[in-house]
Amino acid sequence: MFPGGQQPDLSQLMKQAQQMQQQLAAAQQELAATEVTGTAGGNLVTATMTGDGDLTALTIAPGAVDPDDLETLQDLVVAAVRDAKRAADELTASRMGPLAGGLGGGGLGLPGL
Secondary structure (H helix, E strand, O other), X not given: OOHHHOOXXXXXXXHHHHHHHXXXXXXXXXXXXXXXXXXXXXXXXXXXXXXXXXXXXXXXXHHHOOOOOHHHHHHHHHHHHHHHHHHHHHHHHHHHHHHHHOOOHHHXXXXXX
C-alpha cells in the first residue's frame, strides 16, 4: 500500500520514466560529443578527452622531450591525462547530476518506494 492509500497512476509513471530515459540518452550523447582538456608541466603536455572518458588526443611540446629524462615526460603524460579525466568527471557530474536528482534517491522517484 502507498502512503495515504493512493495507488500510483502507472501510465503517468511510465510517461515520466520514458521522459527521464530520453533526457539521460540526450545527456550521454552530449557528453560523448563534448571535449575537455587537461594539461601538465605548464602546457608542455595536453590531453584531450571526451566527456564520456575517451582519450582523443595527446600533444607533447618539443620542449618536454629530453632523451636523457623520459621519466619526467612519462609523468607529465600521466598528469595531463588525469587532469583531463578530472575535467571529464566534472562535466559528467554537471550534466548528469540534475538527471540523477530526478530519480529521488533510493526510491527511484516513485511514490511510496
